[in-house]
Amino acid sequence: MVKVLLVLLCLVLPFLAVLIKDGPSIKVLWAFLLQLCGHVPGVVYGIYQVVKD
Numbered sequence: 001m002v003k004v005l006l007v008l009l010c011l012v013l014p015f016l017a018v019l020i021k022d023g024p025s026i027k028v029l030w031a032f033l034l035q036l037c038g039h040v041p042g043v044v045y046g047i048y049q050v051v052k053d
Contacts, residue, residue, distance in 0.1 A: 006050045014046025021050050 009017040015031040022028070027049055035042025 002051060007047055010043055010046035010050055014042040017046050017050045 006007050006017045006021055014035055018031045019028045031042055031046050031049065033036070034045045
């Protein structure tokens, strides 16, 4: 259930979902920078980071 909510959050704010999942790390910065380049790359990266185990 938590992963589903994080994936839904990735559709809006991917860097925030990665922050909640992993805590402050370089992954959050990557998600933020990819979202600045375009919303879709940030969403794809955010979903990848949230779903990956």
